[in-house]
Amino acid sequence: MATAGDKVVARGMDYFLAGAVEIIATEKTRVVARVAGTQDYRTVVCGEDEAIGGECSCPAFERDAVCKHMVAVALAANAALVSGKGVVAGPLAEIRSYLAKKSVGALVEMIVDLAESDAALMRKLEVAAAASGDDPKTFVKRMRQAIDAATQTRDFVEYRRVRGWAAGVNAALDGLADAASGPHAAAVIELADHAIETIEAAIAMIDDSDGHGSALLAHAQEIHLQACKAARPEPKALARLLFLRETEGEYDPFTGAAAIYEDVLGEEGLAEYRRLANEAFDALPPRRGRSGERPSFSVEAWRLTSILDFFAERDGDLEQRIALRAKDGKSQWHYLQLAEFCRDNGLDERALGYAEEGLWLFEDDRPDERLVFFTVDLSLSLGRKEPAKAHLWRAFEKDPSVALYDRLRELGGKDAGLRAVDHLMTRLEGARSTRWHFPADLVVRVMVAERMFDEAWKVIRDHGASRGAQETLAPASETSHPREALEVFEEGVEQLAQAGGNPAYEEAAALIARMRPLRKATEHAAYLEALKARHGRKRNLMQLLG
Known part of the structure; x- marks a missing residue:
């Protein structure tokens, strides 16, 4: 709870001192409590020393991942330990003892009564009952209902409600996971696939800032895998399904499925997977020629390349x-990846050949400096x-930059620097500055160097x-060109004074001292x-100026 701010800690202390904490259950490094606030909140604190975490049912925890109720519970547990009394067992221990004395029939009735008024508990029990039964149709029906009920959104799920929505989906998936290795494993394969489809559809309707959607998809895919291991579906049919999911899925839960x-696939299924990938890969359009149109980045090509790789x-x-x-040479970046792969496998000559080919094929485009520098190095x-x-000169003359x-200066020395200045001055002829574009900036920076x-x-x-650019030139040339430098410094001081705030005032004072x-x-x-006459009301600036 190191992220709890002073205000949260202070409010937590208030709750603790007011006796709002009721400890329900304790373990060695975990405390469950009920904290009285706007309503009763279930709060869990776990860990020890500096590694303290937990959760709470309050809205603040949903938003900030920490809250005053957690602070209050931690203080209450710590106070009990410091006093030497230890943390009391709490009402949950009494409830356990009470229930242990009840007959199975009485417990069943109590749970059923609770389920009638608790929709989440009812769904959980329905899933568990269906999973334990022998009727596969009933199991599929109940599980499908549970998945659909958990993943539905009706309207957009805002950030503060997403954790609860995800918890409901996880509960449904947990029920599915319990049956993944049992007699219903074959049905679980289809149900896990259905869960992935419904989760993918729901992601567009939730604020997924915390990545709950990806975690749920990974959970469902793992259930799918475990069910496949248990049910051992026909290899070729499984290969066709997985290939379809990997190449056409929107959120990639099946990326790398062949591996x-x-x-589960075995050699027969892997052979089918490879056949499908080869057919699709061969149908891709060829890489662009030197004078061809540039195709857009192809997710399909990237996925197929990964599979065949x-x-x-x-x-x-x-x-x-x-x-x-080599087939995916649709950009300078692709050629860079190819060249780097060859180099990393000890094929420097081929790497250089591919890098130079990429520069040549795309010489009419803006040079990608990553490919240029790779080729040069x-x-x-x-x-x-x-x-x-x-290679450096071709890139510089096409699209010059400081890098x-x-x-060029590193390799060619002073002569290269002067040649660069001449080229930049030629480019500057006829160029016009605008409010947001200053063609002279680069030549000024090079001249400074x-x-x-x-x-x-x-x-x-x-x-x-x-x-x-002016602020780069002014300090570099202040000794030989003090008048010009002073003009730049004075303008800078004025801007900083107008901006306000102590950091700006301190920077202004430093400039004035330099002047x-x-x-x-x-x-x-x-x-x-x-200056004081213009900005005399800015007290902190005046104090810095003495």
Whole structure:
């Protein structure tokens, strides 16, 4: 409960001191209690020392995963231990003792009476009764009803209600799990598949910020797997079902099904799975040619590649794994993945070939710097400095950036830096700045790196530049160009003063201190007086300025 804030802890202390906590049951590291608040809340605190957690039925816990009721229970349990009396057994122990004296018939009547007024308990008992019976039709009917009732949403389920909704679905799945290895295992396969469909449909109608939907799908898929292990369905039929789910499902609970169900499918089922994947993969459109249209990312292609890669890896067929990745060359990123795979398997020459092919095929597009830098680094590792530089220059001349300039400067030295400046100045001819776009920014930053301060300030005067570019140039050139730097600093101070807040004021004060040695003392004093006249009401700023 380290996440509980001071306010929550204080309210929890109030509840504890008011005697609102009634401990119901205790175990070594777990306390169950009833806390009186707006209504009675069931609160559980578990763990020890610093690792304290738990749950509560109140709305605050649904929202924050911690609440004042949990704090109150922890304080009550701790107080009992400190006093030497220990935590009392609570009413639950008395209830257990009372029930133990009742006959089976009396207990049955009590439970049935409770179920009549508790719909959740009624559903749970219906599922348990159906699972224990011999009639498969009744079992399927009751389980299907329970799944449908639990997963229905009627309207959108908001965040604070999702945990309760998910708990109801989990309860239905737990009932299904209890029957997964029993005589109804074959029926459980179909019911688990149905549960996955209904959960997927419901996800669109819940606030799934905490990922309950994914957890429920994983639970249902695990039940499906356990039932398959018990029932051993016909391998080819199972392969066809799993393949359909893996390739067409929206939320991917069956991703990697061939590997997960490998033992159940056996060689016959795996062969069918592979056949289906090969047929679908062969039907995919070929990768784009150099002048072709770029296809959008294909989830189907990605899934099929993953499936066939499993089989190729299972066979130890590296060439097939490379061929699979080579077919999916729909973008520079795909070529990067292919090249990295080859490199990671010790095939540096092939890796470089695929990387260069990707750059060539997409040379009319904006260069993907990840692929460019991969190609450059691998070329250098193979002792090919000149091709590496050529790749950098092609990318820089197509779409220049600071990162590309840095690599060019690293490999080519001062000459490369000057060539980069010349190219950027040529690109700048005829370009116009707008409110949100400053073409001169890059050349200014490169000129700063080259210490071409005169030229950089001239570019700003002629073409304009963003505030960020000016703030990069000003401190770098303040010694040689104090007047220009002061103008930038003064504008920065004004913006920070207008923004307000102590962090902004402290940054403004630091800028003012930096400005002091850049001009005469009388000029600086006059500037401070004018600044104080404009912002004299900002007390914290005035205190920083002395």
